[in-house]
Amino acid sequence: MNSRRLYAGTVIVLLAAVLVIAAKADPERIRTQQHLEYNTDVEDKNLSIKPEDFSSHLPVVEINTDGQTIPGSPAKGQLVSEVFNTYITAHMSIREKEGKLHTLSQKPDIDSDVQIRVRGNSSRRFDKKGYLFKFTGDDMQQKDYAVMGMEKDSTWVLNGPFLDKTLMRNYMWYNLAGEMMEWAPDVRFCEVFLNDEYQGVYVMMEQISVGEGRIEVSKYDGKAGVSSYIVCVDRQSVNDGNYLDNFTFYTGRLQSRVEVKYPGSKKLNSDITNYISRDFSRFEKALYSYDYDSKRYGFRSDIDVDNFVDYWIINEVSQNTDAGIYSTYFYKDVGGKLKMAVWDFNNCCDNYMETQTSMAGFFLQDRPWFFMLMKDEGFTNQIIVRYRELRKSVLSDEYIKGYIDDVQNYLGTAIDRNFQVWGYSFDEEHELLMGEGRHIGSYEAAVEQYERRLISRLRWMDQHIEAIRFYSHESKNKRYNH
Structure with missing residues (x-):
């Protein structure tokens, strides 16, 4: 009798273990890593940043403000906390179809009006701006789009790496967090044009918000006395x-x-x-x-x-x-x-x-x-x-080193295009990192410093x-x- 109970108990434990493993292996939770899956075989050697000659293996975002200035940057002498967050209506086109280079002459995969403003805190003062935008329809109501293979939503962030000269910190850490935690914002590299002027490499990011594929909680119906x-x-x-x-x-x-x-x-x-x-x-x-x-x-x-x-x-x-x-x-x-x-x-x-x-x-x-x-x-x-x-x-050291190398190799000539515009940030007089010995003089040096620091930190820990x-x-x- 005791052996039967032991056998039955063992079966129950094993079944429970299988269920736990299955739950953790939920295919809907598998994270897409753009640098391993998107246009990895598309050859990209073009260095031109002129609109008529440009091409990229990355998705391309084109923003047209019809002459308006995107609001949100502090004026001279103004504190960031004093900036009033207003939006303008602009037009956005996105080319993102997999399997080919993207040019500005191609038919857009997403073509929509947006409400857009500059976002961030200290980064609002940087020359390369970050943006918060919302897709809108003809009736000015928000409209959902599945951007670059991410879940449909109306609200998105365009993060413009400027202080981060590796271009990869947010991309990498959101993805690593997404492998460890239940949810972290999804991210994709892209290149941006604003009013026909090349702006460089950006990271399209999910906003922290409620929705399918984002934070999946019960939505508030406007009636109940409690809410997520x-x-x-x-x-x-x-x-x-x-x-x-x-x-x-x-x-x-x-x-x-x-x-x-x-x-x-x-x-x-x-x-x-x-x-x-x-x-x-x-x-x-x-x-x-x-x-x-x-x-x-x-x-x-x-x-x-x-x-x-x-x-x-x-x-x-x-x-x-x-x-x-x-x-x-x-x-x-x-x-x-x-x-x-x-x-x-x-x-x-x-x-x-x-x-x-x-x-x-x-x-x-x-x-x-x-x-x-x-x-x-x-x-x-x-x-x-x-x-x-x-x-x-x-x-692990191997995973981290491989990740950094893979992202750098994936970005390829997009790095060179980016620093045709922002290369002056490597000049010592434009260095934003305060303190002696912190100047980074090249993209290669930035990546080397980042990897060395991260591996050293892990070994210290x-x-x-x-x-x-x-x-x-x-x-x-x-x-x-x-």
Whole structure:
């Protein structure tokens, strides 16, 4: 009888394991890597950036503003926080069909009006602008398009790598995050023309928003008293007004504000704002209480711990030091647990403009939320185990080096075209990275610095990852523990 029970128990365990593996191997979650799959066999040797002679193996985006200036850049002497976010109507054409070079004379695959503005924070001052745009129809209503093989949506980001001279930080880290986490924004390289002038290599990116293939949560119907939500911690802007009250003592010390990104302003009302405020506050109150690590009252009943662990690893490995204070996104489905979404790796891997980032040390333990999460032994142990696991796969030296090499080779002559316009950024007098010894004089040097820094960081973490146990040790946290 005991042997039968043992056999039955073994079968159940094996079936459960198969179901878990099947769930993790969901084909809908397989991430498209453009540099491995799109036009990899299309020969691209043309260096011309003249509209009539141009061709590229990358998708090509053409924007025509009919003489209007795209708004959103700060005027001389104006703070970025003082810029009012208005849009203009422009026209956008996209050539993206696979299997051939793209030219501006070809029939567009997508041809639509857009509402467009400059986006970003410090990057708004760069010569190469980034843009937020929304496809619109004749009735000015937003219209969804499946751009470059990504899921249909109306709202998109065109990220213009300028400070990042490798051109690949956002592309690479969104894709790596997408291999590790449930969701990260999808991305594609492209080249952009604005009013018949070549603008260089850009990254077309999904906006963090609710929708199929994006953050898949229950949509708010405008009637219920509860809702799924997305909130963002960032600098306060002039006309983004859906802010929540500050909650715990620690969050209140931020120079940032917590803004509701979903539901949007058309559906957001005081009842839903108050609901989101109370819900997010409940998590923070649990986290900053003496019961933060208890099974019944602690933070684990409110957050997806695996998600927070991966967020920590991605941002610590890349030393994305804006994480936790700026461009920090949380999302939650009704009845689900709070999760985080990665965003903006422009400054990672010692590419922060104002100061050099030290190779040694960790930073997220000093940021809101992680300040308390890192006091939990279970959380720090989970980070260590997960980090060791990832070092055997997507964070291995071989994978990282191969990824960087493959992206550089894929971009090919698009790199040369890009720096025909932006090559002056390699001149020492135009260097944006402040501090002695930080000048990067060529694209090759930029890639070499990026790879060397990233591999060195990973090897430093290999030696010191166990040290994060210090943050959760009883001797350090006596006054926080019940």
